[in-house]
Amino acid sequence: MNNVTVLDEFIIKRQSEFPFASGDLSKLLRDISLAAKIIHREVNKAGLVDILGVTDNTNVHGETVKKLDEFANTQLLNALQVSGKCCGIASEEEEDFVVVDNEVSKEAKYVVLFDPLDGSSNIDVNVSIGTIFSIYRRVSESGPCRLSDLLQKGAKQVAAGYIIYGSSTMMVYSTGHGVNGFTLDPSIGEFCLSHPNIRIPEFAKTYSINQGQFLLLADGLKQYINYCQETDAATGRPYSMRYIGSFVADFHRNLINGGIFIYPASTKNPEGKLRLLYECNPLAYIAEQAGGKATTGQERILDIEPLTLHQRTPIYIGSAGMVQQAEAFLNPTAE
Ligand code: AHG
Numbered sequence: 001m002n003n004v005t006v007l008d009e010f011i012i013k014r015q016s017e018f019p020f021a022s023g024d025l026s027k028l029l030r031d032i033s034l035a036a037k038i039i040h041r042e043v044n045k046a047g048l049v050d051i052l053g054v055t056d057n058t059n060v061h062g063e064t065v066k067k068l069d070e071f072a073n074t075q076l077l078n079a080l081q082v083s084g085k086c087c088g089i090a091s092e093e094e095e096d097f098v099v100v101d102n103e104v105s106k107e108a109k110y111v112v113l114f115d116p117l118d119g120s121s122n123i124d125v126n127v128s129i130g131t132i133f134s135i136y137r138r139v140s141e142s143g144p145c146r147l148s149d150l151l152q153k154g155a156k157q158v159a160a161g162y163i164i165y166g167s168s169t170m171m172v173y174s175t176g177h178g179v180n181g182f183t184l185d186p187s188i189g190e191f192c193l194s195h196p197n198i199r200i201p202e203f204a205k206t207y208s209i210n211q212g213q214f215l216l217l218a219d220g221l222k223q224y225i226n227y228c229q230e231t232d233a234a235t236g237r238p239y240s241m242r243y244i245g246s247f248v249a250d251f252h253r254n255l256i257n258g259g260i261f262i263y264p265a266s267t268k269n270p271e272g273k274l275r276l277l278y279e280c281n282p283l284a285y286i287a288e289q290a291g292g293k294a295t296t297g298q299e300r301i302l303d304i305e306p307l308t309l310h311q312r313t314p315i316y317i318g319s320a321g322m323v324q325q326a327e328a329f330l331n332p333t334a335e
């Protein structure tokens, strides 16, 4: 195990490079990574549930078995509520935001938003899923957290990241100084630095979109998809289409190998499908920190002023050159 940097050590080392850092953000990141290890453990035995004798949502011990997305939600809520460093939480699985108003937490500086389990339709078929998180400094001065603390534009994030439960479990995050990835070694229960300073290639040969919705898309996007499918040796087209149906997993592949992921507006979903606060902002932050780009097709994702907790947005995210090219098809008259 020579030369292995584990996540906790990395976080503490980074913190010591900022002399005025209080350690609160570091604590939050460590709490999230601990919840992630517990979720990893449960995700990895998901397929065993049936043969371990679960009936009517009750396991052999007479305990109620929760759906994994509820389980993940509860783990993260618990971890953050006891951390003492977070005064408010919003989750894709909760209708309203949660005010953490115990004595230690109500004056805490940070709020955390998350999608506890992304790609949940893939749980039962053993395909990669993930957890996405986003951290902001509160804007209210003191007292219990308010909605305005959570409705901040993505550019204000102080940290964001995700955990992917895939062929291995990885945590990828940024605090605004580049992106680093850590792979969980289950034998020692530690996230180990495996992907330092991730940079997304500017151009690549993968596009990711639910192409089953082709007929519901805007003409400019249809033309971009046709462009991806044309043969052109100089640009390496046709590109390959890859679509897992878990945003985290599609994003992660494109972050490492390059590519563009699109969840567009369509006649079926005029606002797109993905949630601005829990899915798009954190991954847009990671994309930009890795040298990539994330837009609605018109506007930078991180500049959107959110109006509601569960608002949706179309998203074009990934390799900067590819996002720009897709935008040119959408807005042919733009300069
Ligand atoms: P969630 O499981 O958190 O509800 O998110 C599912 C999302 C996202 O992960 C994925 O990219 C998208 O749904 C897939 O949607 P389509 O099936 O419409 O392509």
Ligand code: MN
Pocket (backbone or CB within 6 Å): 115, 117, 118, 119, 247, 279
């Ligand atoms: Mn999701």
Ligand code: MN
Pocket (backbone or CB within 6 Å): 069, 092, 115, 116, 117, 118, 119, 120
């Ligand atoms: Mn989800």
